[in-house]
Amino acid sequence: MTTFTKIPEDERPTITVDARNVISPISDYTYGGFTEHMGRCIYGGIYDPGNPVSDENGFRKDVIEAMQDLKVPVVRYPGGNFVATYHWMDGIGPRDKRPKRPELAWLGVESNQFGTDEFMKWCKIVGTEPYICLNFGTGTLDEAMAWLEYCNGTQDTYYANLRRSNGHPEPYNVKFWALGNEVYGSWQVCQTTPEAYAHKAYQWAKALKLLDPSIELILCGESGFSSWDSYVTHKCFTSANLISMHSIHLYTSSDVHLQNVTAPLAAERAIQMAVGMIDLARIENGVPPSVPRPKICFDEWNVWDMFRSPGDKGAEEKYTLSDALAVAVWLNVFVRQAKHVGMANIAQSVNVISPLMTTQTGVVKQTTWWPVWLFSRYMRGETVGVNLRCGEWEGETKPGWIRGTVETPWLDVSAAKGGDGVVSLAVVNLSEGRDWEVEVEGVKGEVEVFEVGGREVGVTNVEGREEVGVREGRWDGKGGYTFPRHSLTMLRWRA
Ligand code: AHR
Ligand code: AHR
Secondary structure, three states: OEEEEEOOOOOOOEEEEEEEEEEEEEOHHHHEEEOOOOOOOOEOOOEOOOOOOEOOOOEEHHHHHHHHHHOOOEEEEOOOHHHHHOOHHHHOOOHHHOOOEEOOOOOOEEOOOOOHHHHHHHHHHHOOEEEEEOOOOOOOHHHHHHHHHHHHOOOOOHHHHHHHHOOOOOOOOOOEEEOOOOOOOOOOOOOOOHHHHHHHHHHHHHHHHHHOOOOEEEEEOOOOOOHHHHHHHHHHOOOOOOOOEEEEEEEEOOOOHHHHHHOOHHHHHHHHHHHHHHHHHHHHOOOOOOOOOOEEEEEEEEEOOOOOOOHHHOOOOOOEHHHHHHHHHHHHHHHHOOOOEEEEEEOOOOOOOOOEEEOOOOEEEOOOHHHHHHHHHHOOEEEEEEEEEEOEOOOOOOOHHHOOOOOOEOEEEEEEEOOOOEEEEEEEEOOOOOOEEEEEEOOOOOEEEEEEOOOOOOOEEEOOEEOOOEEEEEEOOOOOEEEOOOEEEEEEEEO
């Protein structure tokens, strides 16, 4: 959490960090990924058989190494919108018997050459946990239960045996299962109403938990600030404790830098609003405190302008430094709201609106890779309270409701304390024109410095010309620290 005191712009800003002010653990799942059968995410992204950079499974080794480097703890699969017409049985068994199907979310053809068993193997190699999203479009409950039994079944039953006969004797123990994806949307096959969805989700949840009580189910919310969220939380978060998290999605973007980098603050308010709705549901449903308070699963987030990079054209966004700083603000939001965030998944992990792009011969790390890499590496452990005194940017925001709802200080900050006792302070200087010299109170001894910046906010990383990376340095911790214009700085010291 960060508390903010607005001061005149000619006064020197202060950031106060006291490592004793621990607020809550930061879930490791905050740094989750997402791989959808969409564009070049699966085919050409994680699965590229025949390419010399791929292993004997057809998995790209460079992408696996990148995921390991990011320490991605969990990966959502197989969609996204794709899942609304996906039948998982098409994607198992001998490859030459798998049917090709028309695909209705992104209007391609699904070859089914990559399916559940390949995804599980890929997760194992990467060292990450799978998170499956169920088909709430054309799928049935029988099919969903069969999928769960195929993945987790240990008894002598049909689908567990089918997994065994496909060469996988051990259960996959998939813990996280989503009850559909964006089923409220006009773009969905089988778009539905909150009433119909809440009823169905609750009934499916009951059956799935009967089949495997160890799983955690995720409810399909909308943005966190809609009446859909209000309705479905009210109906589904009951004393029966069937559903563990509430999913929300948001994509932000603007060609105007300051709108772009402040847009993720909408997500911060969205988390708080959704948590309020969950609390209200629990109060009105008389849920006892012994039932854990559901957390937010922000299982799609990123910078994305879907007109600039449409989904049916592969959504290969080319990210600027401004976008990297927006992603840093997104991550600050999750650290500040760590108490409420059970999981977050950047959409997506490779090629599709992603920090990581594959070429025929290798990978390119986009500008947005670097904030994700820094946060996943260092902003783990516990979130620490910070007080920020500085000036505020006062222009028009996108969405417009940010203005008048939350503040937009020139500096966006969060702090974490790791298990090793090291404090990490992340500071985004949003300004395009002003370096801010800041009093950083609470710093002790030598400070490690990591900085993500660049010539101007429009610079990008393309093959052969990567303008944005991480610069490492040291600071003696004395006097003020100058946070350069349009940059992310991480300061690290031993508490
Ligand atoms: O991540 C791309 C798409 O965005 C997902 O398929 C969908 O869930 C969302 O609308
Ligand atoms: O681009 C198609 C759909 O339109 C996206 O999946 C959704 O997020 C948007 O509203």
